Amino acid sequence: MIYEQFYQIIYKRRDVRGQFSGEPIEPDALERILSAANAAPSVGMSQPWDFILVEDPEIRKKFAAHVEEERVAFGKLLPSDRLATFEKIKIEGILESSLGIVVTYDPARGAPAVLGRNTIDDAGLYSVCLAIENLWLAATCENLGVGWVSFYKEQFLSDLVELPDQVRPIAWLCVGPVTHLEDTPDLERLGWQKRRSLDDRVFANRYGVKDQLRNWQ
Amino acid sequence: MIYEQFYQIIYKRRDVRGQFSGEPIEPDALERILSAANAAPSVGMSQPWDFILVEDPEIRKKFAAHVEEERVAFGKLLPSDRLATFEKIKIEGILESSLGIVVTYDPARGAPAVLGRNTIDDAGLYSVCLAIENLWLAATCENLGVGWVSFYKEQFLSDLVELPDQVRPIAWLCVGPVTHLEDTPDLERLGWQKRRSLDDRVFANRYGVKDQLRNWQ
Numbered sequence: 261m262i263y264e265q266f267y268q269i270i271y272k273r274r275d276v277r278g279q280f281s282g283e284p285i286e287p288d289a290l291e292r293i294l295s296a297a298n299a300a301p302s303v304g305m306s307q308p309w310d311f312i313l314v315e316d317p318e319i320r321k322k323f324a325a326h327v328e329e330e331r332v333a334f335g336k337l338l339p340s341d342r343l344a345t346f347e348k349i350k351i352e353g354i355l356e357s358s359l360g361i362v363v364t365y366d367p368a369r370g371a372p373a374v375l376g377r378n379t380i381d382d383a384g385l386y387s388v389c390l391a392i393e394n395l396w397l398a399a400t401c402e403n404l405g406v407g408w409v410s411f412y413k414e415q416f417l418s419d420l421v422e423l424p425d426q427v428r429p430i431a432w433l434c435v436g437p438v439t440h441l442e443d444t445p446d447l448e449r450l451g452w453q454k455r456r457s458l459d460d461r462v463f464a465n466r467y468g469v470k471d472q473l474r475n476w477q
Numbered sequence: 478m479i480y481e482q483f484y485q486i487i488y489k490r491r492d493v494r495g496q497f498s499g500e501p502i503e504p505d506a507l508e509r510i511l512s513a514a515n516a517a518p519s520v521g522m523s524q525p526w527d528f529i530l531v532e533d534p535e536i537r538k539k540f541a542a543h544v545e546e547e548r549v550a551f552g553k554l555l556p557s558d559r560l561a562t563f564e565k566i567k568i569e570g571i572l573e574s575s576l577g578i579v580v581t582y583d584p585a586r587g588a589p590a591v592l593g594r595n596t597i598d599d600a601g602l603y604s605v606c607l608a609i610e611n612l613w614l615a616a617t618c619e620n621l622g623v624g625w626v627s628f629y630k631e632q633f634l635s636d637l638v639e640l641p642d643q644v645r646p647i648a649w650l651c652v653g654p655v656t657h658l659e660d661t662p663d664l665e666r667l668g669w670q671k672r673r674s675l676d677d678r679v680f681a682n683r684y685g686v687k688d689q690l691r692n693w694q
Contacts, residue, residue, distance in 0.1 A: 464532070
């Protein structure tokens with residue numbers, strides 16, 4: 261059945277920090293994962309995304325140094341027990357991964373009248389995230405790891421990759437071959453957070469009304 | 478090869494408005510698509526999403542009436558040639574689809590210190606969108622259609638499904654069996670927008686610098 265293979269990818273996908281091998285990405289695989297991203301749904305079919313492939317080691321080193329500062333800053337906000345857990349967690353693989361991919365959002369794409377963005381301006385942002393998930397799953401399919409780094413100030417990254425004023429960075433993705441994908445997400449494995457089951461996240465007709473029509477197990 | 482089947486789903490997926498058959502959704506399939514959504518990556522593993530399954534015809538009728546008002550309001554913003562194109566486009570299948578799924582975002586999940594949301598508050602929103610794309614692709618796998626309706630005011634939908642103050646509605650998804658999925662997106666088929674190729678959307682190291690390392694075709 262086709263869906264079994266699809267669901268294998270859904271559950272195999274991990275947010276990778278420590279398992280990058282640094283080997284090069286096969287160019288055809290890179291084109292396939294970017295094409296999958298470009299095939300994502302978008303509000304008014306605006307496809308408001310761009311992809312900046314960052315190979316330049318100087319840019320990556322500057323970004324890694326900035327992220328390290330933000331890692332330290334976050335640690336200072338934590339109570340001591342949480343800090344001890346946090347310090348065991350590797351938060352990025354910027355230099356060890358084969359490629360950085362900065363995914364950006366351009367609200368001017370398709371403007372002024374983007375069909376479906378009139379009442380909800382953030383719908384454009386949402387579209388970019390759908391493209392990122394397509395990329396992420398496709399990469400998993402290609403035996404590549406992806407790690408979304410979000411410990412950065414947007415202005416720093418905008419300046420670093422020279423974004424025009426209206427274009428917003430949405431993600432820095434670390435991408436590349438991996439030694440393996442962990443069975444359990446790092447944050448669960450290292451005691452930061454447990455995954456929630458679906459049971460109490462599904463409601464019937466109104467928020468908070470437990471869905472009793474189905475037997476959620 | 479496993480990836481051929483995965484990519485078939487990526488390219489088969491459509492944003493459905495007019496092809497819902499109204500037949501019931503098989504409960505196991507519904508559980509699989511919601512479980513796929515719940516397996517999406519999220520910032521700090523916060524899983525800040527909830528799913529409200531809206532079957533109640535009264536709620537759906539009220540929402541459809543609101544969306545119709547917003548459709549008319551959007552039309553008034555368009556020049557006459559674009560309006561003529563827009564009026565040919567069906568923008569929602571709220572009553573014809575088998576189920577509405579309201580996907581929401583709760584910023585309090587995992588707070589106050591969500592790992593990776595310290596510098597970018599919207600990272601929580603982004604997580605919800607990743608879950609939506611998982612749901613959408615899984616539904617495609619299950620031969621179900623999904624249509625994301627965004628012609629609504631957030632406060633209207635919040636009131637309609639009784640969201641707590643801090644919880645934000647991200648999407649109303651029309652979900653259900655379909656007669657078929659179109660080969661070409663409605664907005665392209667009906668002349669609103671053409672899809673863009675990847676060629677000029679990929680840059681090397683900095684925005685606007687054409688990637689010349691690869692032969693994008």
